[in-house]
Amino acid sequence: MAAGDQYLQTIRNASPQLTAQVDELAAGWLSLLLADPSARGPEQDKHFNDPVWGTITLHPWEVALLDTPLVQRLRGVKQLGLAHLVFPTATHDRFSHACGVVEAAERMMDQIVRNTKARRRTGRSEDAPPDIQEHERYLIRLAALIHDVGHGPFSHAIEPVVERIFASEINGLKAALRADDPRIDKVQVSEAVAVLTVASPAFQELLSRPLMNRVLESKSAADVTKGLIAAIVGGSDGSACGALGALVSSQVDADKLDYMARDAHHAGLPIDFDTERLISKLEALRVEEGVLSPRLHDLKERIRTYPDKRYQEIGISAGGTGAFEQMLVGRIFLYDRLYHHHKVRAADAMAQRLVYYADPERKQLSLAILYASLSDDMVIHAFGGLPINVGTAEKPIRFPTTQASKEISDAILQRALYKRAFAFAGRFIAGLDTDVIPIPESGEPSSALNEEEKDAERSRVMERVNRELADLEERLKAEEEIAALAQKIGSTLGAAHELGRQSEGLAAHHVIVDLPRKAHPNRITTIARGDDGRLDVPDVFYDPARWANVYATQRRTGYVFAHPARRAIICVASRVWFLRKFKCVLGETADRQAKAGRLIKAPWYGELETAGLITARERSYLEKPRLVHLPLELRNNHVPKEWLEGDPTFIRTFNDAFNKVLPDGISALAESELVQALRGIFRTVQTWSMDSTFVTSPIESEKVLQEKLRQALRQRELDIGEGEEQAGGETDIKIGRRVILENKSIKGKTDDPFQAVPRSGLQGRRYVLPTGQSFIITAASYEAASESGKLKPSECVKVRQLEGVDQPFVEIRIAIRHSDSLPSRAK
Secondary structure, three states, rough: HHHHHHHHHHHHHHHHHHHHHHHHHHHHOOOOHHHHOOOOOOOEEEEEOOOOEEEEEEOOOOOOOOHHHHHHHHOOOEOOOHHHHOOOOOOOEEHHHHHHHHHHHHHHHHHHHHHHHHHHOOOOOOHHOOOOOHHHHHHHHHHHHOOOOOOOHHHHHHHHHHHOOHHHHHHHHHHHHHOOOOOOOOHHHHHHHHHHHHHHHHHHHHHHHHHHHHHHHHOOHHHHHHHHHHHHHHHOOHHHHHHHHHOOOOOHHHHHHHHHHHHHHHHHOOOOOHHHHHHEEEEEEEOHHHEEOOOHOOHHHHOOOOOOEEEEEEOOOOOOOHHHHHHHHHHHHHHHHOOHHHHHHHHHHHHHHHHHOOOOOOOOHHHHHHHHHHHOHHHHHHHHOOOOEEEOOOOOOOOOOOOHHHHHHHHHOOOOOEEEEEEHHHHOOOOOOOOOEEEOOOEOOOOOHHHHHHHHHHHHHHHHHHHHOOHHHHHHHHHHHHHHHHHHHHHOOOOOHHHHHHOOOOOOHHEEEEOOOOOOOOOOOOOOEEOOOOOOOOOOOHHHHHHHHHHHHHOEEEEEEOOOOHHHHHHHHHHHHHHHHHHOEEHHHHHHHHOOOOOOOOOHHHHHHHHHOHHHHHHHHHHHHOOOOOOOOOOOOHHOOHHHOOOOOOOOOOOOOHHHHHOOOHHHHHHHHHHHHHHHHHHHHHHHOHHHHHHHHHOOOHHHHHHHHHHHHHHHHOEEEEOOOEOEEOOOOOEEEOOEEEEEEEEEOOOOOOOOOOOOOHHHHHHHHHHOEEOOOOOOOEEEEHHHOOOOHOEEEEEEOOOOOHHHHHHHEEEOOOOOOOOOOOO
């Protein structure tokens, strides 16, 4: 079997059920064109007007494909989902965008050819790549035309629903694509469907027809398909032709150039982005070690994978840096003002829930339904229960519907969009915009937090929120829990209460928890060529890593949207739920963002406490928002895998014991330093336990133990200090600024190193107090009295209340065994 055929078979076998459904769709979409074996399309190129590019030109075979349901279906798929309910003129569709991407790719290739010829004219032919061949140009244009055929109704909005239905299949396809080409990063649901469409028998049959001769040239249909797939998902084989695929999917591609200009135009949001300047500076670059900047050291490994130790890449010349940065900043602007506009998100989230609630058990939905040749508006009607005849007489397509989907459908059609009831973001966390933080127990202010501490608290809270609400499944679960809490509040307060009246008939589909997609790339992957021929990262002020972090922890805003008639009860329930789930209390800025400040009346929290629905402590936080420290969260990557294999409950047991002693949690920076210290100590204990020389050698004194720990932890690149003067004495070991490690040597033999010298942490506690923390790590060396005392590494850790102390104070005891006797061979 040829390599191309083997590749297609692997791709198709990775997702058999999804492949079968896509095959059926593709066969129907292409049936009319395939019915005429001699079809060649119109005799001449077609030209038509476009608001973005002026004039778009398509070749005969492209027009023939354009006129099939495969591409014509995109006329009904709005580019921006339901954004037109907020921006009335944003009614453009994926069809016009696909045509625009073809034109953008053509102009980009034209400019690359011109710039390559210019380099040759100036005597730099040695680094100039080969010219773009005609069939290569046609392949990229074809990829541009079909790159969006995998989109279903409402564009990106329903992708999580499709992924929920075909999760294992899509994951299998992603793994197969990455196994063949490690450059492929994320593969979206729409891209997965597009990949399987071009890999389908129907599309393979189309490629083998005379209509596509200009695209195939001398290649097989399977080889051309591999090139199309690489272009769609951002892969490359390193060749000149493979590099051109970046024009369809990369950081600077025809897709972005078109959708940014087209979306801004139709939404009425002009952006300052010089498209022509950026295109004029595009170049095909030869990447090899001799021309790489030290900042591109990660490319050296990739270079070595190619036989001639070089590969081709699409980049820009240094003169295009300004236009490139404009594009990055313009994209941020569009996300902030358009894609992540709260009403747009509410509308798209409603469309997403419309599809989900039509078939929550995933028993009826299929690609035949989701990708039926219907406009977005007709899909809303169909899931709302309106009988629509699609499919064939032999195989009619029936849309599932429920009472919940009917309600959501009616709300969308009447533009009764859900409204914000609760907003959550790092910048809203209570207590971080003030100079003092009240202590709940005493009411006295503590010392002010500095900016590093504030940023750490924001990052910590939002990292957990973003992580636990990242998947649609988790957000749906959150919606059910908030709705259940709202129902309980309403039923307890009764119908005479305003909240009781709002809760009548309330269900989970009246609540939407929404978290926006990430708007920023984590790093710049585009390469720029300087005047001296060196390749480097474009020298821009915009730092994607920094902005991505700031956006994730502060700017990225999540919302709980509510049915307009139930906004107050869902607002109350959301506040209580976030406090209990994430220890997250948000200040007045969150209320202003959600316009929810007037929804809650002053007596309500008191009434909730009286009814036993919230505790006095919860009422205190809700009425007087302030910072709540989160409980400690030790994770898998902090603990040796051998420990987790031997004791899967280790992490849960550790966290529960620690947080039981300190229910008020610890600060973000304290947690960060503590888990890093524990990770280093745990791995050191694991290493020592496997070293027979160590466990059989004596540790004569605390001084010897301290020296061994100091050396081991510094090797693990921890910030170690020792003998520091603190609270009238000297610390044993200080890790970072907040973790004290006290060393003790247990005299005599024992099988219980945790009960021996139980108050050993008291001395170290006085060194801890100036740091403001309530925990200490005690390393205790011991000699086992019998075999039962030879604890496994995961058994050498115990978390408990420090004995002899009335206030909550955690001692983490680490038992370190030594002086084991080696058993004889006979034993």
